[in-house]
Amino acid sequence: MDDIIIKTAPLTSKGQITIPQKVRELLEVSTHDTLRFIINTTTKQVTIEKQTAVCELCRDEKVIGSQPCFACDGTGIFDSNKSVLSFISQLQKYNIQGSIIWQNSSDFTSPLPFPLIKLQTSNTAYPVPIIETFQDFLQARSMVEHAGNVPFHQYDLDKLLDHLFVTEKARNTLKQKLQPETNAIFETFFGQKKK
Ligand SMILES: [Zn+2]
Incomplete structure (x- = not known):
């Protein structure tokens, strides 16, 4: 790690x-991004970081009910770049099992070029809609991971999204984003920047 002094900046009144x-x-920030200050009270040194996406599942509470939030691993900060596989392995800690199902669905003329993601848990501390929301996030994420090769125009979009x-x-968000002509346009509907 190198320390560099770039420029001194005067403080206004x-x-x-x-x-x-x-x-x-360097921080890859622009207008309307949020910065976070981490202060070491002993050395009086301040670290400035780009504020990463706040976990929308627990709304930065770090807990869901009385349990730690499984989406952000109890940190309140959601790493939307994590792969589906690492999310699924993270979920095991919270007694939530994720399945990655490659299917040859006869409902569709072409086999789906991305897996179906299902979450199951016996942990009743997490409300079902919360689990469903996260399952949908992972489903979208799994499609992002394979998006380069998905010929969406081959599918009946409504039927596909229902499936x-x-x-x-999730269905409405993706329907708006997903034009039959374009691939690779998924963005997470889950992570949002803190205002
Ligand atoms: Zn969370």
Whole structure:
């Protein structure tokens, strides 16, 4: 790790500073992004980080009911870049089993080029809609991971989305995003930046 001094920034009377352009580039932040300050009270050194997506499942509470949030692993910060496989292995800790099902569904003229994701749990501490929401997130995520090769125009979109997703929210969100002509346009409907 290298320490570099890029530029000094003067403090205004309102307590504002301009984050130098080099720093903004380094952090990959632009207008409306949020920065987070981590302060070491002993050394009085401050680390500035880009604020990552807040976990929408627990709304930054880190818990769901009395249990730690399984989506963000109890951190409140949601890593939407994690793969489906690493999410599924994370879920085991919370007694939630994820299945990755490659199917040859006769409901569709072409076999689906991405797996179906199912979550099951005997842990009744987590409400069913919460599990369903996360299952839908993982389903979308699994499609993102295979999106380069998905010929969506071959499918009846309504039928496909009904088949894949359990929540209305996921079906509607993806229907809006998914144009038959374009592939690879999924974005997570789950992670959102903190306002
Ligand atoms: Zn969470």
